[in-house]
Amino acid sequence: MDSEEDRRWLRTAIELSRRCPSSTAAYAVGAIVVAADGAEVSRGYSREGMPFVHAEESALAKLAGTGTDLSGATMYTSMEPCSARRSGPRTCAELIVAAGLTRVVLALREPPVFVHCVGVETLRAAGVEVVMIPDLGAEVVAVNAAVLGR
Numbered sequence: 001m002d003s004e005e006d007r008r009w010l011r012t013a014i015e016l017s018r019r020c021p022s023s024t025a026a027y028a029v030g031a032i033v034v035a036a037d038g039a040e041v042s043r044g045y046s047r048e049g050m051p052f053v054h055a056e057e058s059a060l061a062k063l064a065g066t067g068t069d070l071s072g073a074t075m076y077t078s079m080e081p082c083s084a085r086r087s088g089p090r091t092c093a094e095l096i097v098a099a100g101l102t103r104v105v106l107a108l109r110e111p112p113v114f115v116h117c118v119g120v121e122t123l124r125a126a127g128v129e130v131v132m133i134p135d136l137g138a139e140v141v142a143v144n145a146a147v148l149g150r
Helices: 004-017 055-061 092-099 119-125 134-143
Strands: 030-034 040-045 074-079 103-108 129-132
Touching: 004 030, 004 040, 004 055, 004 074, 004 103, 004 134, 030 055, 040 055, 055 074, 055 092, 074 134, 092 119, 103 134, 119 129
Parallel strands: 074 103, 103 129
Antiparallel strands: 030 040, 030 074
16 A cells, blocks of 8 residues: 555656656666655666666665665665666666565556566565555656657
């Protein structure tokens, strides 16, 4: 079940996705990591700093070596974390599980334009709670109009 707090953070992640450099070959995604106490600990967006970086990957990379406790933390991401990728060694779903996050909130399942994504299923199989807020999905589709042809 989602809350107003979930909706607020997810809207912020969607706004963050608007910072992504334009592309017709990759999605624009925003991601924010929020600690169990409700404080933001990191954020990232697709292609932030490097052409092939994913939003969740960017947010988690900023926490590497900081000792930040992610138990009980939530990842807010505008689109489903990838379960397959051509541009990196680890998927975002794998990175989220490895980081110890226990919850992911997203607006839109990844459309099957590039790969068949089963990020939600991968996360749930690893014991991560997944909350979808699909009524915010139209905003994510609008941000990704260049890829989705809408």
